[in-house]
Amino acid sequence: MKSDMELKRQVEEELEWDPSVDATDIGVEVHDRVVTLSGHLVSYAEKLAAEKAAQRVAGVKAVVVEMDVRLLHTDVRTDEEIANAVRAIIRWTVGLSEEAVKVQVEKGWVTLRGEVDWAYQSHIANRTISSMRGVLGVSNLIEVGGDAAALDIGEQIGKALQRHAEREAKRIGVKVHEGTVTLTGTVDSLAERSAVRGVAWSAPGVRAVVDNLSVG
Structure with missing residues (x-):
C-alpha cells in the first residue's frame, strides 16, 4: 500500500501533468489516503479538473475539496x-x-x-x-423520468460493464429497484469507480445511482 507521502507526490505530479490545471495554485495534503486540495482557482472547470486528477491516482481513498473559484476580471x-x-x-x-x-x-x-x-x-x-x-x-x-423493468436495466448495465472491462465486471454487483441502481463491490481506483458510475447512469430507465463501491 502506498504511503501518504507517496500519494501526495503522485497527486502533485498528476496535477502538474494535467494541462487544464495550474498546479502552482493548488495545495495538496494527504492523511490516511484521503487527499485534501486547497487553493484559489480561476474557473469552476479547473476546480473540477483538479478534483478528477486527484481521483485518478491509484490508492486515493477520497478527495476533500477546499478550493474556491476567483474569476479573472x-x-x-x-x-x-x-x-x-x-x-x-x-x-x-x-x-x-x-x-x-x-x-x-x-x-x-x-x-x-x-x-x-x-x-x-x-x-x-x-x-x-x-x-x-x-x-x-x-x-x-x-x-x-421514464420507466424500464429492473431486470432489463440490470442486464444492460452488466453487459456494458463487461464490454468496458470484463475482469472488473466480475467484482461488481448491480441491484435495481424502481429505477435506482445500487453498485457494490471493489474497484482499483477512484477513476475506475467513476467509470462504473458512468456506465450505470447511461442505462435507460435509471433515475438514481447509489455508489457503495469500495476502492481496493
Missing part, C-alpha cells in the same frame, strides 16, 4: 448573461426545451431543475455548463 459575467447562455446550451447540445429544464442563476451559481427521459441528457448539460466562463458552480437537480 475578463471572465466575469452577469447572471442574465449566464442564464441566456445556459438556456442556449440546453437547447442546442441536449435538445431540451425551456419547459423541460428550468434555469436559475444567482451570483454565478447555476441551478438546473426539471425532468428528462435519459440520464445522459442531464450529465451532458451539467458537464457543458460547468465549463462555461463566469460560472462559479452548478447544482444539477434535474430528475430522470
Whole structure:
C-alpha cells in the first residue's frame, strides 16, 4: 500500500501533468489516503479538473475539496448573461426545451431543475455548463423520468460493464429497484469507480445511482 507521502507526490505530479490545471495554485495534503486540495482557482472547470486528477491516482481513498473559484476580471459575467447562455446550451447540445429544464442563476451559481427521459441528457448539460466562463458552480437537480423493468436495466448495465472491462465486471454487483441502481463491490481506483458510475447512469430507465463501491 502506498504511503501518504507517496500519494501526495503522485497527486502533485498528476496535477502538474494535467494541462487544464495550474498546479502552482493548488495545495495538496494527504492523511490516511484521503487527499485534501486547497487553493484559489480561476474557473469552476479547473476546480473540477483538479478534483478528477486527484481521483485518478491509484490508492486515493477520497478527495476533500477546499478550493474556491476567483474569476479573472475578463471572465466575469452577469447572471442574465449566464442564464441566456445556459438556456442556449440546453437547447442546442441536449435538445431540451425551456419547459423541460428550468434555469436559475444567482451570483454565478447555476441551478438546473426539471425532468428528462435519459440520464445522459442531464450529465451532458451539467458537464457543458460547468465549463462555461463566469460560472462559479452548478447544482444539477434535474430528475430522470421514464420507466424500464429492473431486470432489463440490470442486464444492460452488466453487459456494458463487461464490454468496458470484463475482469472488473466480475467484482461488481448491480441491484435495481424502481429505477435506482445500487453498485457494490471493489474497484482499483477512484477513476475506475467513476467509470462504473458512468456506465450505470447511461442505462435507460435509471433515475438514481447509489455508489457503495469500495476502492481496493
